[in-house]
Amino acid sequence: MSRHVVTEADLHAYVEGVLPAARVAEIEAYLAERPEEAARLAAYRAQIAAMRREFDPVLDEPPPRRLEVPSLYWMRPILRYAAMVAWFALGGVIGWQLHAYNSDRRAEANSWPRRAAIAHVVYSPEVRHPVEVGADQEAHLVRWLSKRLGASLKVPHLGELGYTLVGGRLLPGDRGPVAQFMYQDGKGQRLTLYVRVNADDSRETAFRFAQEHGVGVFYWLDGKLGYALSGELERNELLRVATAVYRQLNP
Amino acid sequence: MGDLDRLITQQIPRLRRYARALTGDRAAADDLVQDTLERALSRFHLWRRGSDMRAWLFTIMHNIFVNQARSRMRYPHEPLDEPTANGLQYREPDWSELRDISDALAQLPVEQRAVVLLVGLEQFTYDEAARVLNVPIGTVMSRLSRARERMRLLLGSDVRAAALKVVK
Numbered sequence: 520m521s522r523h524v525v526t527e528a529d530l531h532a533y534v535e536g537v538l539p540a541a542r543v544a545e546i547e548a549y550l551a552e553r554p555e556e557a558a559r560l561a562a563y564r565a566q567i568a569a570m571r572r573e574f575d576p577v578l579d580e581p582p583p584r585r586l587e588v589p590s591l592y593w594m595r596p597i598l599r600y601a602a603m604v605a606w607f608a609l610g611g612v613i614g615w616q617l618h619a620y621n622s623d624r625r626a627e628a629n630s631w632p633r634r635a636a637i638a639h640v641v642y643s644p645e646v647r648h649p650v651e652v653g654a655d656q657e658a659h660l661v662r663w664l665s666k667r668l669g670a671s672l673k674v675p676h677l678g679e680l681g682y683t684l685v686g687g688r689l690l691p692g693d694r695g696p697v698a699q700f701m702y703q704d705g706k707g708q709r710l711t712l713y714v715r716v717n718a719d720d721s722r723e724t725a726f727r728f729a730q731e732h733g734v735g736v737f738y739w740l741d742g743k744l745g746y747a748l749s750g751e752l753e754r755n756e757l758l759r760v761a762t763a764v765y766r767q768l769n770p
Numbered sequence: 771m772g773d774l775d776r777l778i779t780q781q782i783p784r785l786r787r788y789a790r791a792l793t794g795d796r797a798a799a800d801d802l803v804q805d806t807l808e809r810a811l812s813r814f815h816l817w818r819r820g821s822d823m824r825a826w827l828f829t830i831m832h833n834i835f836v837n838q839a840r841s842r843m844r845y846p847h848e849p850l851d852e853p854t855a856n857g858l859q860y861r862e863p864d865w866s867e868l869r870d871i872s873d874a875l876a877q878l879p880v881e882q883r884a885v886v887l888l889v890g891l892e893q894f895t896y897d898e899a900a901r902v903l904n905v906p907i908g909t910v911m912s913r914l915s916r917a918r919e920r921m922r923l924l925l926g927s928d929v930r931a932a933a934l935k936v937v938k
Contacts, residue, residue, distance in 0.1 A: 528911055531918075535889065562922040567890040569871040570791065574891060577787040586782055586803055 525549045530556070534563045630693060632729045632738040635713035635747035638690055638699055639734050643709040650686030650701055660687050664698040668716050670743055675712070675767040677702055680760055682710060694718065710750040710760060717745050726761060728754065737761040741768065774814060777823045778807065784892065785827060791887050792835060794876050802838075806831040828892070829902045832884060839880050874924040882917035885910055 525546060532538050533546045550557040642649055652660040657674065665672045667689055674684060682702040690697045692715050700712040717740055724740045735757045738747035746768075748761045785806060789799035809830050810817075817826055875883055881903070888899040889910075896914075900907040 527915055531911070531914060535893075537895070559919075559922065562926065563918045566871065566874075566886075566918060566921050566925070570875075570887070570891045573871050574787050574791045577790050578783040580783075580786070582782050582786060582803075583800055586786075586800065586807065587779075 530560055531563075534560055534567070631713075631715060631745060632727075632736045632747045634692065634697075635711070635738065636729070636734045636736050636749050638697075638713060639711045639736075639749035642688070642699065643701065643711060649709075651688040653686040654684040656686075657684065664689060664696075664714075667696045668698055668714070670716050672698060672714060672744075673768055674700055675764045677710075677760060677763055680763055681705060682760065685709070708750070708752070710748060710752070710757075712764060713747040713749065715745045715747075717743060726758070726765075728758075739765070741765075774817075778810060778827065781824050781827050782807075784824065785831060788828065788887060788892055789831065789835075791872075791875060791891055792880075792883060794872055802831060802835055805834050809834065822898075825894075825898055825902055828888070828894075829904075832902055835884075836880065871921075871925070874921045877924055878917050878920060882913045882920070885913040886917040886921070889914055 529538070529542070529546060533543065538546065550560065652663065654660075661672055661674055664687060674687070676684065681704045683704075685701040685703055687698055687700040690699050690713075695716065698714045700714070701709060702712070703709045722740045723742065726737050726739050729736045729738065734749050734751055735754055736747050736749045737757055738745065739761075740746075746764065748757065748764055750757050750760070752760070782803065785803045786799060789802045789806075790796065793799045793802060806827060810827055813830075817823070875886070878886065884903060885899060888894040888902060889896065894902065896907050896910050900910045903910065
Protein backbone atom coordinates (compact mmCIF):
# COMPACT_ATOMS: atom_id res chain seq x y z
CA MET A 520 0.00 0.00 0.00
CA SER A 521 1.16 3.45 -0.76
CA ARG A 522 1.43 5.87 2.08
CA HIS A 523 1.39 8.84 -0.26
CA VAL A 524 -1.36 10.10 -2.45
CA VAL A 525 -0.69 9.16 -6.06
CA THR A 526 -1.63 11.89 -8.51
CA GLU A 527 -2.07 11.89 -12.27
CA ALA A 528 1.16 13.89 -12.45
CA ASP A 529 2.97 11.12 -10.56
CA LEU A 530 1.71 8.55 -13.00
CA HIS A 531 2.92 10.51 -16.01
CA ALA A 532 6.26 11.14 -14.34
CA TYR A 533 6.42 7.39 -13.79
CA VAL A 534 5.79 6.86 -17.50
CA GLU A 535 8.56 9.35 -18.28
CA GLY A 536 10.89 7.48 -15.95
CA VAL A 537 11.88 10.58 -14.04
CA LEU A 538 10.85 9.55 -10.52
CA PRO A 539 13.38 8.63 -7.85
CA ALA A 540 13.68 4.91 -7.18
CA ALA A 541 11.85 5.01 -3.86
CA ARG A 542 8.87 6.70 -5.45
CA VAL A 543 8.91 4.25 -8.36
CA ALA A 544 8.53 1.40 -5.88
CA GLU A 545 5.54 3.11 -4.33
CA ILE A 546 3.89 3.69 -7.68
CA GLU A 547 4.46 0.10 -8.66
CA ALA A 548 2.87 -1.08 -5.44
CA TYR A 549 -0.06 1.22 -6.19
CA LEU A 550 -0.39 -0.15 -9.73
CA ALA A 551 -0.14 -3.76 -8.63
CA GLU A 552 -3.51 -3.32 -6.98
CA ARG A 553 -5.03 -1.48 -9.93
CA PRO A 554 -4.67 -3.44 -13.15
CA GLU A 555 -6.73 -0.97 -15.16
CA GLU A 556 -4.44 1.87 -14.23
CA ALA A 557 -1.44 -0.30 -14.97
CA ALA A 558 -2.87 -1.08 -18.41
CA ARG A 559 -3.49 2.60 -19.04
CA LEU A 560 0.11 3.48 -18.24
CA ALA A 561 1.35 0.57 -20.33
CA ALA A 562 -0.60 2.03 -23.23
CA TYR A 563 1.09 5.40 -22.69
CA ARG A 564 4.49 3.75 -22.71
CA ALA A 565 3.53 1.92 -25.88
CA GLN A 566 2.65 5.27 -27.45
CA ILE A 567 6.09 6.60 -26.67
CA ALA A 568 7.75 3.47 -28.02
CA ALA A 569 5.65 3.69 -31.17
CA MET A 570 6.57 7.37 -31.68
CA ARG A 571 10.23 6.56 -31.33
CA ARG A 572 10.00 3.66 -33.73
CA GLU A 573 8.15 5.78 -36.22
CA PHE A 574 10.25 8.94 -36.03
CA ASP A 575 13.72 8.02 -34.75
CA PRO A 576 14.78 6.93 -38.25
CA VAL A 577 14.51 10.60 -39.26
CA LEU A 578 17.59 11.24 -37.10
CA ASP A 579 19.67 9.11 -39.43
CA GLU A 580 18.40 10.55 -42.68
CA PRO A 581 20.92 12.89 -44.24
CA PRO A 582 19.34 16.37 -44.16
CA PRO A 583 18.63 17.91 -47.56
CA ARG A 584 21.14 20.47 -48.75
CA ARG A 585 18.79 23.35 -48.19
CA LEU A 586 19.07 22.73 -44.45
CA GLU A 587 22.80 23.23 -44.27
CA VAL A 588 23.67 26.09 -42.00
CA PRO A 589 25.58 28.66 -43.98
CA SER A 590 28.65 29.06 -41.85
CA LEU A 591 29.27 32.42 -43.46
CA TYR A 592 26.47 33.80 -41.42
CA TRP A 593 28.53 33.64 -38.30
CA MET A 594 31.19 35.94 -39.59
CA ARG A 595 31.70 39.49 -38.49
CA PRO A 596 29.02 41.95 -39.55
CA ILE A 597 31.09 43.30 -42.44
CA LEU A 598 31.46 39.89 -43.94
CA ARG A 599 27.92 39.00 -43.10
CA TYR A 600 26.83 41.58 -45.57
CA ALA A 601 28.96 39.94 -48.23
CA ALA A 602 27.40 36.62 -47.27
CA MET A 603 23.99 38.14 -47.65
CA VAL A 604 24.80 39.25 -51.16
CA ALA A 605 26.34 35.92 -51.99
CA TRP A 606 23.22 34.19 -50.81
CA PHE A 607 21.16 36.37 -52.98
CA ALA A 608 23.37 35.80 -55.95
CA LEU A 609 23.15 32.07 -55.38
CA GLY A 610 19.48 32.31 -55.90
CA GLY A 611 18.55 32.54 -52.26
CA VAL A 612 15.01 33.32 -53.11
CA ILE A 613 14.33 31.96 -49.67
CA GLY A 614 13.57 35.39 -48.33
CA TRP A 615 10.87 35.76 -50.89
CA GLN A 616 9.21 32.53 -49.96
CA LEU A 617 9.50 33.32 -46.29
CA HIS A 618 7.90 36.67 -46.47
CA ALA A 619 5.28 35.39 -48.85
CA TYR A 620 3.78 33.54 -45.90
CA ASN A 621 2.63 36.75 -44.43
CA SER A 622 0.30 38.32 -46.90
CA ASP A 623 -0.08 41.52 -44.92
CA ARG A 624 3.58 42.11 -44.89
CA ARG A 625 3.77 41.09 -48.49
CA ALA A 626 1.19 43.67 -49.48
CA GLU A 627 3.17 46.23 -47.53
CA ALA A 628 6.43 45.10 -49.05
CA ASN A 629 5.04 45.13 -52.55
CA SER A 630 3.45 48.51 -52.48
CA TRP A 631 6.35 50.80 -51.76
CA PRO A 632 8.96 49.33 -54.13
CA ARG A 633 6.24 49.66 -56.72
CA ARG A 634 5.89 53.33 -55.92
CA ALA A 635 9.65 53.64 -56.20
CA ALA A 636 9.59 52.03 -59.64
CA ILE A 637 6.80 54.30 -60.81
CA ALA A 638 8.65 57.36 -59.55
CA HIS A 639 11.69 56.13 -61.43
CA VAL A 640 9.70 55.71 -64.64
CA VAL A 641 8.13 59.14 -64.29
CA TYR A 642 11.23 61.20 -63.52
CA SER A 643 14.22 59.46 -65.01
CA PRO A 644 13.36 60.26 -68.67
CA GLU A 645 12.92 63.92 -67.77
CA VAL A 646 15.36 66.05 -69.73
CA ARG A 647 14.87 69.55 -68.41
CA HIS A 648 13.60 68.92 -64.87
CA PRO A 649 14.80 65.55 -63.67
CA VAL A 650 15.34 66.89 -60.14
CA GLU A 651 14.12 69.74 -57.99
CA VAL A 652 17.47 70.47 -56.42
CA GLY A 653 20.65 69.77 -58.33
CA ALA A 654 23.84 68.12 -57.14
CA ASP A 655 25.51 71.55 -57.14
CA GLN A 656 23.47 72.27 -54.03
CA GLU A 657 23.99 68.89 -52.44
CA ALA A 658 24.31 70.10 -48.86
CA HIS A 659 21.08 72.03 -49.14
CA LEU A 660 19.36 69.08 -50.81
CA VAL A 661 20.26 66.74 -47.97
CA ARG A 662 19.27 69.21 -45.26
CA TRP A 663 15.98 69.93 -46.93
CA LEU A 664 14.99 66.31 -47.50
CA SER A 665 16.19 65.26 -44.04
CA LYS A 666 13.99 67.93 -42.55
CA ARG A 667 10.95 66.94 -44.58
CA LEU A 668 11.33 63.21 -43.86
CA GLY A 669 12.19 63.81 -40.23
CA ALA A 670 15.25 61.60 -40.49
CA SER A 671 18.90 62.22 -41.08
CA LEU A 672 19.57 61.24 -44.69
CA LYS A 673 22.87 60.55 -46.37
CA VAL A 674 23.52 60.64 -50.08
CA PRO A 675 25.73 57.82 -51.29
CA HIS A 676 28.42 58.73 -53.81
CA LEU A 677 28.68 56.27 -56.62
CA GLY A 678 31.49 57.84 -58.62
CA GLU A 679 33.56 54.68 -58.37
CA LEU A 680 30.86 52.85 -60.25
CA GLY A 681 30.62 55.59 -62.84
CA TYR A 682 27.42 57.21 -61.55
CA THR A 683 27.30 60.83 -60.54
CA LEU A 684 24.60 62.49 -58.51
CA VAL A 685 22.13 64.51 -60.55
CA GLY A 686 20.16 65.74 -57.57
CA GLY A 687 16.99 64.91 -55.75
CA ARG A 688 13.38 65.70 -55.15
CA LEU A 689 10.61 65.39 -52.63
CA LEU A 690 7.74 63.03 -53.46
CA PRO A 691 4.50 62.02 -51.81
CA GLY A 692 4.68 58.48 -50.44
CA ASP A 693 1.89 56.33 -49.05
CA ARG A 694 2.48 57.67 -45.58
CA GLY A 695 4.12 61.02 -46.12
CA PRO A 696 7.14 62.62 -47.71
CA VAL A 697 9.62 60.48 -49.58
CA ALA A 698 12.98 61.41 -51.05
CA GLN A 699 14.28 60.48 -54.47
CA PHE A 700 17.92 60.85 -55.44
CA MET A 701 18.91 60.50 -59.05
CA TYR A 702 22.20 59.37 -60.54
CA GLN A 703 23.42 58.97 -64.06
CA ASP A 704 26.41 57.52 -65.83
CA GLY A 705 28.40 58.82 -68.81
CA LYS A 706 25.92 57.35 -71.28
CA GLY A 707 22.95 58.98 -69.60
CA GLN A 708 21.76 55.76 -67.94
CA ARG A 709 19.86 56.81 -64.84
CA LEU A 710 19.30 55.25 -61.44
CA THR A 711 17.08 56.49 -58.67
CA LEU A 712 17.32 55.85 -54.96
CA TYR A 713 13.99 56.15 -53.22
CA VAL A 714 14.15 56.68 -49.45
CA ARG A 715 11.20 56.52 -47.13
CA VAL A 716 10.61 56.42 -43.39
CA ASN A 717 9.42 53.02 -42.19
CA ALA A 718 6.29 52.47 -40.16
CA ASP A 719 8.15 50.69 -37.40
CA ASP A 720 11.68 51.45 -36.35
CA SER A 721 14.67 49.21 -36.38
CA ARG A 722 13.60 46.55 -38.80
CA GLU A 723 16.21 45.12 -41.06
CA THR A 724 15.77 42.96 -44.07
CA ALA A 725 17.96 41.41 -46.68
CA PHE A 726 17.97 42.77 -50.19
CA ARG A 727 14.89 41.95 -52.14
CA PHE A 728 14.37 42.29 -55.81
CA ALA A 729 11.28 43.20 -57.74
CA GLN A 730 10.60 44.05 -61.32
CA GLU A 731 8.07 46.70 -62.11
CA HIS A 732 7.31 48.28 -65.46
CA GLY A 733 10.51 46.84 -66.87
CA VAL A 734 12.44 48.49 -64.06
CA GLY A 735 14.46 46.44 -61.63
CA VAL A 736 14.22 47.42 -57.97
CA PHE A 737 16.42 46.29 -55.12
CA TYR A 738 14.91 47.28 -51.84
CA TRP A 739 15.66 46.77 -48.19
CA LEU A 740 14.85 48.12 -44.77
CA ASP A 741 17.57 49.46 -42.58
CA GLY A 742 16.40 50.66 -39.20
CA LYS A 743 14.27 53.71 -39.57
CA LEU A 744 14.57 54.00 -43.32
CA GLY A 745 13.55 51.93 -46.31
CA TYR A 746 15.58 52.12 -49.53
CA ALA A 747 14.68 51.15 -53.05
CA LEU A 748 17.20 51.42 -55.85
CA SER A 749 15.60 51.40 -59.30
CA GLY A 750 17.08 51.25 -62.75
CA GLU A 751 16.73 49.71 -66.17
CA LEU A 752 19.85 47.72 -65.55
CA GLU A 753 20.67 44.08 -65.60
CA ARG A 754 19.97 42.58 -62.23
CA ASN A 755 23.58 41.82 -61.31
CA GLU A 756 24.71 45.29 -62.27
CA LEU A 757 21.95 46.81 -60.18
CA LEU A 758 22.91 44.57 -57.29
CA ARG A 759 26.48 45.84 -57.55
CA VAL A 760 25.24 49.40 -57.17
CA ALA A 761 22.85 48.45 -54.36
CA THR A 762 25.78 46.85 -52.59
CA ALA A 763 27.80 50.05 -52.86
CA VAL A 764 24.86 52.12 -51.61
CA TYR A 765 24.35 49.84 -48.65
CA ARG A 766 28.02 49.91 -47.79
CA GLN A 767 28.18 53.68 -47.84
CA LEU A 768 25.12 53.98 -45.65
CA ASN A 769 26.54 51.44 -43.20
CA PRO A 770 30.25 52.25 -43.06
CA MET B 771 31.65 31.72 -35.10
CA GLY B 772 32.20 28.05 -35.81
CA ASP B 773 30.76 27.27 -32.40
CA LEU B 774 27.32 28.63 -33.07
CA ASP B 775 27.31 27.04 -36.45
CA ARG B 776 28.08 23.69 -34.91
CA LEU B 777 25.60 24.14 -32.07
CA ILE B 778 22.81 24.74 -34.54
CA THR B 779 23.87 22.04 -36.96
CA GLN B 780 23.87 19.51 -34.13
CA GLN B 781 20.20 20.15 -33.55
CA ILE B 782 19.07 19.72 -37.14
CA PRO B 783 18.33 15.97 -36.92
CA ARG B 784 16.19 16.46 -33.84
CA LEU B 785 14.43 19.46 -35.32
CA ARG B 786 13.64 17.34 -38.34
CA ARG B 787 12.37 14.46 -36.25
CA TYR B 788 10.09 16.72 -34.25
CA ALA B 789 8.89 18.59 -37.33
CA ARG B 790 8.14 15.34 -39.13
CA ALA B 791 6.04 14.09 -36.24
CA LEU B 792 4.35 17.46 -35.82
CA THR B 793 3.39 17.97 -39.44
CA GLY B 794 3.13 14.34 -40.53
CA ASP B 795 4.65 15.30 -43.85
CA ARG B 796 8.24 15.13 -45.00
CA ALA B 797 8.32 18.20 -47.22
CA ALA B 798 6.25 20.33 -44.85
CA ALA B 799 8.55 19.26 -42.02
CA ASP B 800 11.71 20.28 -43.84
CA ASP B 801 10.09 23.57 -44.83
CA LEU B 802 9.41 24.16 -41.17
CA VAL B 803 12.99 23.31 -40.23
CA GLN B 804 14.26 25.63 -42.93
CA ASP B 805 12.07 28.48 -41.71
CA THR B 806 13.29 27.81 -38.19
CA LEU B 807 16.95 27.90 -39.18
CA GLU B 808 16.49 31.09 -41.13
CA ARG B 809 14.77 32.81 -38.29
CA ALA B 810 17.39 31.57 -35.86
CA LEU B 811 20.15 32.87 -38.12
CA SER B 812 18.53 36.25 -38.42
CA ARG B 813 18.10 36.47 -34.66
CA PHE B 814 21.13 34.75 -33.34
CA HIS B 815 22.13 37.96 -31.61
CA LEU B 816 19.15 37.32 -29.34
CA TRP B 817 20.48 33.97 -28.27
CA ARG B 818 22.26 34.17 -24.94
CA ARG B 819 25.55 32.36 -25.16
CA GLY B 820 25.57 29.42 -22.81
CA SER B 821 21.79 29.04 -22.75
CA ASP B 822 20.13 25.96 -24.14
CA MET B 823 20.36 26.07 -27.94
CA ARG B 824 17.98 23.15 -28.35
CA ALA B 825 15.24 24.80 -26.31
CA TRP B 826 15.76 28.06 -28.18
CA LEU B 827 15.45 26.42 -31.60
CA PHE B 828 12.43 24.39 -30.59
CA THR B 829 10.78 27.52 -29.27
CA ILE B 830 11.34 29.27 -32.59
CA MET B 831 10.01 26.27 -34.46
CA HIS B 832 6.94 26.08 -32.30
CA ASN B 833 6.12 29.74 -32.82
CA ILE B 834 6.48 29.45 -36.57
CA PHE B 835 4.40 26.31 -36.66
CA VAL B 836 1.58 27.76 -34.59
CA ASN B 837 1.50 30.95 -36.63
CA GLN B 838 1.38 29.00 -39.84
CA ALA B 839 -1.27 26.65 -38.49
CA ARG B 840 -3.37 29.66 -37.53
CA SER B 841 -3.02 31.44 -40.81
CA ARG B 842 -3.29 28.38 -43.01
CA MET B 843 -6.80 27.99 -44.22
CA ARG B 844 -6.26 24.45 -45.33
CA TYR B 845 -7.55 23.12 -42.02
CA PRO B 846 -9.92 25.85 -40.99
CA HIS B 847 -11.57 23.60 -38.46
CA GLU B 848 -8.53 22.39 -36.68
CA PRO B 849 -8.73 23.70 -33.14
CA LEU B 850 -5.51 24.80 -31.50
CA ASP B 851 -6.55 23.17 -28.27
CA GLU B 852 -9.62 21.52 -26.86
CA PRO B 853 -12.73 22.40 -28.81
CA THR B 854 -14.95 24.74 -26.86
CA ALA B 855 -18.47 23.79 -25.93
CA ASN B 856 -20.17 26.15 -28.33
CA GLY B 857 -17.42 26.10 -30.88
CA LEU B 858 -16.10 23.45 -33.15
CA GLN B 859 -17.05 19.94 -32.41
CA TYR B 860 -14.78 17.03 -31.89
CA ARG B 861 -14.87 14.97 -35.01
CA GLU B 862 -15.25 11.26 -34.52
CA PRO B 863 -12.25 9.65 -36.19
CA ASP B 864 -12.75 7.28 -39.02
CA TRP B 865 -11.80 4.08 -37.27
CA SER B 866 -11.43 2.13 -40.47
CA GLU B 867 -8.71 4.47 -41.64
CA LEU B 868 -6.87 4.77 -38.40
CA ARG B 869 -3.67 2.88 -38.93
CA ASP B 870 -0.88 3.83 -36.65
CA ILE B 871 0.69 6.27 -34.28
CA SER B 872 1.00 8.94 -36.98
CA ASP B 873 -2.72 8.88 -37.58
CA ALA B 874 -3.43 9.08 -33.88
CA LEU B 875 -1.10 12.09 -33.57
CA ALA B 876 -2.80 13.75 -36.50
CA GLN B 877 -6.11 13.50 -34.68
CA LEU B 878 -4.85 15.60 -31.78
CA PRO B 879 -5.21 19.37 -31.59
CA VAL B 880 -1.83 20.84 -32.45
CA GLU B 881 -1.09 22.12 -28.95
CA GLN B 882 -1.66 18.67 -27.48
CA ARG B 883 0.36 17.07 -30.23
CA ALA B 884 3.25 19.40 -29.49
CA VAL B 885 3.24 18.49 -25.81
CA VAL B 886 3.05 14.76 -26.35
CA LEU B 887 5.94 14.95 -28.82
CA LEU B 888 8.15 17.28 -26.82
CA VAL B 889 7.80 15.15 -23.71
CA GLY B 890 7.56 11.66 -25.17
CA LEU B 891 9.67 11.84 -28.31
CA GLU B 892 12.08 14.66 -27.57
CA GLN B 893 12.28 13.98 -23.85
CA PHE B 894 11.96 17.55 -22.72
CA THR B 895 11.15 17.92 -19.04
CA TYR B 896 7.72 19.37 -18.28
CA ASP B 897 9.41 22.57 -17.31
CA GLU B 898 11.37 22.79 -20.57
CA ALA B 899 8.26 21.99 -22.58
CA ALA B 900 6.38 24.73 -20.75
CA ARG B 901 9.04 27.23 -21.73
CA VAL B 902 9.14 26.13 -25.35
CA LEU B 903 5.37 26.39 -25.60
CA ASN B 904 5.20 29.52 -23.44
CA VAL B 905 2.45 28.11 -21.23
CA PRO B 906 2.32 27.32 -17.50
CA ILE B 907 3.57 23.91 -16.46
CA GLY B 908 0.08 22.99 -15.33
CA THR B 909 -1.14 23.48 -18.89
CA VAL B 910 1.59 21.16 -20.14
CA MET B 911 0.43 18.54 -17.65
CA SER B 912 -3.22 18.81 -18.54
CA ARG B 913 -2.54 18.75 -22.28
CA LEU B 914 -0.25 15.77 -21.89
CA SER B 915 -2.82 13.92 -19.87
CA ARG B 916 -5.64 14.62 -22.33
CA ALA B 917 -3.49 13.86 -25.35
CA ARG B 918 -2.30 10.51 -24.05
CA GLU B 919 -5.76 9.49 -23.06
CA ARG B 920 -7.19 10.44 -26.40
CA MET B 921 -4.46 8.57 -28.23
CA ARG B 922 -5.08 5.54 -26.04
CA LEU B 923 -8.72 5.58 -27.02
CA LEU B 924 -7.83 6.06 -30.66
CA LEU B 925 -5.32 3.25 -30.69
CA GLY B 926 -6.80 1.10 -27.96
CA SER B 927 -9.36 -0.92 -29.85
CA ASP B 928 -7.02 -1.42 -32.73
CA VAL B 929 -5.34 -4.76 -33.26
CA ARG B 930 -2.00 -3.12 -34.05
CA ALA B 931 -2.04 -1.28 -30.77
CA ALA B 932 -1.88 -4.65 -29.07
CA ALA B 933 1.15 -5.44 -31.17
CA LEU B 934 2.69 -2.15 -30.12
CA LYS B 935 2.60 -3.17 -26.51
CA VAL B 936 4.91 -6.07 -27.16
CA VAL B 937 7.66 -3.64 -27.92
CA LYS B 938 8.63 -2.12 -24.65
